[in-house]
Amino acid sequence: MARTRIYKxxxxxxxxxxxxxxxxxxxxxxxxxxxxxxxxxxxxxxHAMEILYGFTKEEALGRLSQELLQTQAAEPLEQIMGRLxxxxxxxxxxxxxxxxxxxLVIFSQWTPQLNKDRExxxxxxxxxxxxxxxxxxxxxxxxxxxxxxxxxxxxRTNLNGAITSWNLSAERLFxxxxxxxxxxxxxxxxxxxxxxxxxxxxxxxHRGERVENYxxxxxxxxxxRIDVSLSIAPVRDTAGHIVGAAESARDITKRRHAEHELExxxxxxxxxxxxxxxxxQERTAKLRETVDELESFAYTLTHDLRAPLRAIHGFxxxxxxxxxxxLDRLTQDLLKQVLKAGNRMERLIEDVLALSRVSRQDxxxxxxxxxxxxxxxxxxxxxxxxxxxxxxxxxLLPVLGxxxxxxxxxxxxxxxxxxxxxxxVRPRVRIYTEPRGQRVRxxxxxxxxxxxxxxxxxIFEAFHRLHRSEEFEGTGIGLAIVHxxxxxxxxxxxxxxxxxxxxxFWVELPSAPACEGVLEK
Numbered sequence: 245m246a247r248t249r250i251y252k253x254x255x256x257x258x259x260x261x262x263x264x265x266x267x268x269x270x271x272x273x274x275x276x277x278x279x280x281x282x283x284x285x286x287x288x289x290x291h292a293m294e295i296l297y298g299f300t301k302e303e304a305l306g307r308l309s310q311e312l313l314q315t316q317a318a319e320p321l322e323q324i325m326g327r328l329x330x331x332x333x334x335x336x337x338x339x340x341x342x343x344x345x346x347x348l349v350i351f352s353q354w355t356p357q358l359n360k361d362r363e364x365x366x367x368x369x370x371x372x373x374x375x376x377x378x379x380x381x382x383x384x385x386x387x388x389x390x391x392x393x394x395x396x397x398x399x400r401t402n403l404n405g406a407i408t409s410w411n412l413s414a415e416r417l418f419x420x421x422x423x424x425x426x427x428x429x430x431x432x433x434x435x436x437x438x439x440x441x442x443x444x445x446x447x448x449x450h451r452g453e454r455v456e457n458y459x460x461x462x463x464x465x466x467x468x469r470i471d472v473s474l475s476i477a478p479v480r481d482t483a484g485h486i487v488g489a490a491e492s493a494r495d496i497t498k499r500r501h502a503e504h505e506l507e508x509x510x511x512x513x514x515x516x517x518x519x520x521x522x523x524x525q526e527r528t529a530k531l532r533e534t535v536d537e538l539e540s541f542a543y544t545l546t547h548d549l550r551a552p553l554r555a556i557h558g559f560x561x562x563x564x565x566x567x568x569x570x571l572d573r574l575t576q577d578l579l580k581q582v583l584k585a586g587n588r589m590e591r592l593i594e595d596v597l598a599l600s601r602v603s604r605q606d607x608x609x610x611x612x613x614x615x616x617x618x619x620x621x622x623x624x625x626x627x628x629x630x631x632x633x634x635x636x637x638x639x640l641l642p643v644l645g646x647x648x649x650x651x652x653x654x655x656x657x658x659x660x661x662x663x664x665x666x667x668x669v670r671p672r673v674r675i676y677t678e679p680r681g682q683r684v685r686x687x688x689x690x691x692x693x694x695x696x697x698x699x700x701x702x703i704f705e706a707f708h709r710l711h712r713s714e715e716f717e718g719t720g721i722g723l724a725i726v727h728x729x730x731x732x733x734x735x736x737x738x739x740x741x742x743x744x745x746x747x748x749f750w751v752e753l754p755s756a757p758a759c760e761g762v763l764e765k
Contacts, residue, residue: 277369278400284308294374297761298343313340321684329364334443337374349378371399376473395494405430405446408488417472419465421449430491433462435469449478449489459496471568556582607646607732611756614686615640617647618675621655625662630670632662637676641684642756647731650753653687653737656722657749664747683735685752695741726751 248638276296279288289304297313298305304312310321316339317324324334334354341347351374357366397417400409407430410422418425418433425432427449434442445455456474462472479488560579564570618636627634628644643650662671674689695703704727728739730751741747 255517276302276373278309278369278371280309280323280367280369282367283312286312287366288368293371296342296371297340297348298655315340324354325698328367329355331356331358333360347375348373359516383466391545397491397495399430399491399493400488401430401491402488403446403486405442417464417470417493418462421427430711433464435463437462445476446489449476450486452486454476454478470495497608509633513754549593557761609644609646609733609754611642612647612650613642614650614684615676618653618654621651623660625655625658625672627658627662632673634658634673634675637674640675640686641677641679642755643684643755645733645753646729650751652728653726653751654686656716656726660722661688661747661749664692665690666693679755680752682755683752684755687748687750689746689748691746692744694745695739695747696743697741700739700741703739719749 252432253359274292275290277288277290278286278293281287286304286307289299291301293304294300299312315321317336319336327334330474331357336352338350338352339347340350351372353370355368355370355727356364357368359365360522386653397413398409398411399407400413401407407426408427412418414425415421415438420433431439432441441460445458448455455474458474458476460470460474469740475492475495477490478486479490495604518594560583564576566580586714615636615638618640622628622634658673665671671692674687676686676687676689678687704723727737730753731752735751735753737749737751739747739749
């Protein structure tokens with residue numbers, strides 16, 4: 245009944261009832277319409293309203309619309325009602341809430357119904373949901389604000405290449421104000437020789453492709469060329485159709501300038517490195533030639549000195565043997581001193597020749613049985629009690645080396661360990677090994693007189709001696725031979741010692757399993 249009266253009012257023209265088609269009331273039920281009395285009680289609720297708000301007709305009728313829909317408008321509802329009481333319509337946007345709590349934005353038209361006494365009897369609303377439109381509009385405004393404030397340069401174009409958006413960063417980068425450039429073709433900021441590249445990019449965008457970090461050159465308003473990095477993506481409408489492009493541009497002029505400077509510096513550095521390498525090779529070749537000449541000279545000199553030295557020995561022996569009873573005691577003592585000096589000279593020549601051979605001979609590295617080699621050296625040097633006590637802490641680990649060179653190095657170390665002891669003290673020597681990663685360290689420990697810390701490195705230099713010949717015989721070459729021999733095998737040597745506390749010499753070489761088969765010269 246109430247709804248029928250409302251329908252009749254909706255179907256009047258100037259207050260006079262019309263004769264509607266039979267199904268027109270049903271069609272009206274499909275429109276999102278509600279009616280309220282002046283006290284805000286709902287008296288009509290169409291099927292379309294049920295769909296829009298989620299409340300059934302039974303749930304809506306008799307309820308206060310404000311209570312049901314939580315209506316909010318831009319102006320106070322009391323002010324709107326005052327206008328309706330004077331018979332004036334109201335149109336505007338409302339914020340309402342669906343039954344499930346979803347917020348809605350409604351465009352609503354409120355029409356007052358007055359009786360003959362011009363009193364308000366009902367309010368008829370026609371609703372239209374504009375939520376999606378408002379969200380799209382808000383998103384568009386938000387995007388425009390973001391683009392405008394974005395630090396990177398953001399440019400939007402349509403499919404014809406005309407600029408449709410130009411933010412503040414674009415103004416700073418290219419010099420054009422937005423009102424100067426919007427509507428103009430993007431080609432305005434592209435050099436003539438690069439126009440074909442822009443056409444190719446537009447073609448890719450038409451196919452829906454993205455362009456990432458594309459480095460190119462652009463023109464500014466004053467004609468300057470700047471290096472930029474572009475990222476370009478297609479822009480689609482709500483239906484998914486491509487309608488334009490969004491470009492992000494970043495000025496990389498300083499970076500490219502720095503790259504060019506770095507490339508130039510690298511080229512100069514490479515040139516200087518090549519020149520230095522050539523000079524080093526030349527000097528190394530000259531130095532190697534000089535060393536070879538010196539070693540050859542030393543070998544020849546020492547070899548040739550042996551002949552006159554033998555003659556001196558021979559003549560002195562003949563004089564002493566044939567002059568028995570004829571030579572006075574002073575002459576005999578002088579001849580013995582000559583023989584003694586000759587013997588010392590002969591040992592020196594032998595050591596120099598040994599050092600030269602170590603430096604000149606070709607060697608092949610192979611696994612060496614250190615324990616067996618040590619026992620052979622001990623036998624050759626006759627290091628047995630009572631002369632010396634030598635202990636071997638078995639097993640001794642094998643190394644990669646050259647057997648003859650290692651024997652020569654260990655022989656010198658063992659000979660020194662026995663020689664440099666306090667008089668009347670029996671030499672005690674201990675030999676042992678320890679693994680050190682991919683290498684093995686061979687230790688020769690003695691109870692000798694010890695070595696000052698300041699001399700630990702100098703003692704491996706040729707002809708460097710810490711004692712006079714009258715104290716301990718020697719040529720000052722033995723440890724130099726050790727150092728050279730071990731270096732030729734790819735190893736290293738060292739010593740730990742203190743005066744009066746003995747010494748621990750060590751030789752470190754690659755372990756046998758780690759580098760087997762390496763060839764060195």
